[in-house]
Amino acid sequence: MAKTIFKENQRWNRPELVTMIGLLSIMTAYRLFEKLFLVSSAQSEVLLTFGVLAGLLTTLFLVLNIRLRVSISDKEIRFQYYPVHYKKVTVNWSDVEACEIVETPLMAELSGQNAHFCVNERYYSVSGRTGMRLYLKDGSTYFIGTRNPQALTNVINNIEF
Numbered sequence: 624m625a626k627t628i629f630k631e632n633q634r635w636n637r638p639e640l641v642t643m644i645g646l647l648s649i650m651t652a653y654r655l656f657e658k659l660f661l662v663s664s665a666q667s668e669v670l671l672t673f674g675v676l677a678g679l680l681t682t683l684f685l686v687l688n689i690r691l692r693v694s695i696s697d698k699e700i701r702f703q704y705y706p707v708h709y710k711k712v713t714v715n716w717s718d719v720e721a722c723e724i725v726e727t728p729l730m731a732e733l734s735g736q737n738a739h740f741c742v743n744e745r746y747y748s749v750s751g752r753t754g755m756r757l758y759l760k761d762g763s764t765y766f767i768g769t770r771n772p773q774a775l776t777n778v779i780n781n782i783e784f
Contacts, residue, residue, distance in 0.1 A: 625698035626697060627696050628781075628782075629778040631692075631770065632692050633690060633691045633692075633770055635686065636749070637686075640686065641686060641687065644683045644686065645683065647679055648679040648683060651672060652676055655672045658672055685706060689705065689749060691703070691749050691750075691767075692705075693769065695778055697782060698716060700757070701713050701714075704747040714757060718760055719757055721757075722758070723755070724754075724755055727753050743763075744766055745763065745766070746766045747765070750768040753769060754767050754768035
């Protein structure tokens with residue numbers, strides 16, 4: 624059994640978006656209450672308002688449950704990007720051709736120039752564009768985000784692949 628040398632659990636953290644979705648949900652719930660009990664409305668309006676509320680609450684639930692779990696051992700990298708992956712994805716170090724640590728400054732992330740449009744790279748991050756890029760021998764590329772790039776750099780430097 625391989626010994627885990629790096630482990631990180633990350634949650635998606637954007638309080639401004641959660642607040643906005645929460646406020647929209649509250650306003651929509653009030654509007655639904657108003658349509659049901661205070662004002663006579665057509666059934667289609669009530670159903671539409673209920674659908675919008677259900678969509679907002681589903682989005683809020685998913686946003687609050689996004690998480691990335693990464694564990695690195697001397698033999699493999701295992702990660703799970705919930706709710707996209709229900710099982711952990713495993714990449715063996717023997718399949719890795721090259722690995723690099725990417726550290727993007729905060730101002731670059733906030734400028735919008737750090738937008739991710741690469742179709743050849745599988746991107747898994749809740750922490751922006753700071754993390755580990757893996758180039759596999761089969762030609763595929765992974766980007767796995769981290770909130771602790773210095774510790775990840777120390778671990779990667781000690782692994783031979």
